[in-house]
Amino acid sequence: xxxxxLEIVFSKGSLVVxxxxxxxxxxxxxxxxxxxxxxxxxxxxxxxxxxxxxxDEIEDPSVDEQEVDLLLSEGEKMxxxxxxxxxxxxxxxxxxxxxxxxxDEDSRxxxxxxxxxxxxxxxxIKGFFSIVGGKLTTYRLMAERTVxxxxxEMGNKTPCSTAEKPLPFPAEYTFRDLxxxxxxxxEWSALRxxxxxxxxxxxxxxxxxxxxxxxxxxxSLKEVQxxxxxxxxxxxxxxxSPRLTALLSEAGKIPLGKSLSILKEFLEERWKGIRPVxxxxxxxxEQLIQALYAELFNLDHL
Numbered sequence: 001x002x003x004x005x006l007e008i009v010f011s012k013g014s015l016v017v018x019x020x021x022x023x024x025x026x027x028x029x030x031x032x033x034x035x036x037x038x039x040x041x042x043x044x045x046x047x048x049x050x051x052x053x054x055x056d057e058i059e060d061p062s063v064d065e066q067e068v069d070l071l072l073s074e075g076e077k078m079x080x081x082x083x084x085x086x087x088x089x090x091x092x093x094x095x096x097x098x099x100x101x102x103x104d105e106d107s108r109x110x111x112x113x114x115x116x117x118x119x120x121x122x123x124x125i126k127g128f129f130s131i132v133g134g135k136l137t138t139y140r141l142m143a144e145r146t147v148x149x150x151x152x153e154m155g156n157k158t159p160c161s162t163a164e165k166p167l168p169f170p171a172e173y174t175f176r177d178l179x180x181x182x183x184x185x186x187e188w189s190a191l192r193x194x195x196x197x198x199x200x201x202x203x204x205x206x207x208x209x210x211x212x213x214x215x216x217x218x219x220s221l222k223e224v225q226x227x228x229x230x231x232x233x234x235x236x237x238x239x240x241s242p243r244l245t246a247l248l249s250e251a252g253k254i255p256l257g258k259s260l261s262i263l264k265e266f267l268e269e270r271w272k273g274i275r276p277v278x279x280x281x282x283x284x285x286e287q288l289i290q291a292l293y294a295e296l297f298n299l300d301h302l
Contacts, residue, residue, distance in 0.1 A: 002119070002123075002125050002128055003123060003125060004119045004122070004123040004125055004128065004130070006117070006130060006132060007098070007099055008096050008097065008098065008099075008132055009054060009096075009097045009098075009099060009110055010054065010055050010056065010058050010094050010095070010096060010097070011052050011053065011054055011055070011094065011095040011097050011108075011110070012051070012052070012053045012054075012055040012057075012061050012092050012093070012094050012095075013049065013050040013051055013052055013092060013093055013094075013095060014049075014050060014051045014053075014063040014067045014068075014071070014090060014091070014092040015047050015048060015049040015050050015071070015090065015091060015092070016047070016048045016049075016063075016068055016071045016072060016075075016087050016089070016090045016277065017045050017046070017047055017048075017087065017088055017089040017090070017091070017273075018045060018046040018047075018048065018082065018085045018086065018087055018088070019044075019045060019085065019086045019087075019088045019233070019234050020044070020045070020046060020085050020086075021041045021042075021043070021044050021045060021046055022039075022041075022046050022079055022081050022082070022085060023039060023041055023046065023079065024041055025041070026038065026039065026040050026041070027039040027078055027079065029078060033052075033108045034074075034108075035050070035051045035052070035067075035070055035071065035074060036048060036049075036050075036051075036070060036071045036073070036074025036075055036077075037049075037050075037074070038050070039075060039078060039079060043229060043232075044177075044178050044202070044233075045088070045232075046085070048071045048072065048074075048075040048082070049071070050071075051067050051070070051071065052095075052108045053067075055094065057094075058094045061092040061093065061094050062092060062272060062276075063090040063091065063092050063273075063276045064276065065276055067090070067276070068087065068090050068276045068277055071090075072087065086234065086280070086281055086282060087277040087282065088233070088234050088236065088274075088277065088282060089236060089273040089274060089277060090273055090276040090277055091272075091273045093136070095112070095135060096132055096133065097110040097111070097112070097132075097133055098110070098111060098113070098114075098115055098132050098133040099111075111133065112133065112134065112135050113133055113134070114131065114132065114133035114134030114138060114142050114145075115131075115132055115133050116129065116130075116131050116142075116145050116146060116149055117129065117130040117131075117132070118149065118153075120153075127153060129146065129149055129150065129153075131145070131146050140162055140163070141163075143162055144160045144162040144163060147160050147162070148160050168227075178202070178203055181203040182203055185197065185203065185205065195207045198230060198240050198243045198244060198247075199228075199229075199230040199231060199233065199239075199240035199244075200233075200239065200240070201232070201233020201234050201235055201239075201240075202228075202229040202230060202231075202232055202233045204228045204229060204230040204240070206247070208228050209224060209228055209230065209244060209247055210247065210251075212224060212227050212228060213247065213248065213251045213253065218253070219248065219253050220248075220253075220262075221241065221244055221245060221248065221262065221263070221266040222266065222269070224244055224248070225237070225244075230244055231244070231266075231270065234281075234282070234285065235285055235289065236270040236273070236274050237266065237267065237270050238267075238270075238285070238286075238288075238289035238292070238293075239289070241263060241266055241267060241270075242263065242297075245259050245262065245263045245266075246259075260297060260299070263297070263299075264299050267293065267299070274286060
């Protein structure tokens, strides 16, 4: 639209989440890049990644069952316990890689480096910048380089402080010891300071969620989940999301009359990640949750 052009290849990467933290350090296979090369512990779960498929679908990428099967089989080769561990979710993201792709070229061969382009210098479009390439592990550096370039363009010489500021999450978020959390809840109860548990899977308490609601002027169910891990356990929000919705509604974060539609939207988003791993215990639990919402909230007719 601005008269500039970029050659970008969109590469979809899919990952599978297991409901146990089987290891406490990253395990990476030393071989030419392929699918299922890495195991990443995150909080109380383990993530297996990733795939690389060229795609045209960038707005709403989804994971298919073949990708899940591939990742689990490759993960089992590195860690045999993967075979007997419950998969609770699969999700995908899209990498905007730099350059054009030949018809038979594997997108893994395209660099994961990033490039900041000043279109004023290249295309004569002053004040227009593009940041392309990169990946999630470099996103803060990409943000820093972009803001530095914009600041320079506007005459702002204040140095960027991105690298010095921690992300706004609790210190225990990256290593979430559920046993320690349960002991803490029991200790509170013994001190006659009981705190209601809203999410049994992740042991998230009402006090934690209420604090987030208090701290932020605008807060959605998705943000509650990201900041507290509520709804990220085996039931994927099936049992705790009505409680979270009620708290947000009582705090005035949800407009009157919108609670059920917002709850349904949240559950449908969780369903996208559950669907590719529906077998065994996950399938049985999802059948229970579906019956709960259809009978109790009539969401199948909303």
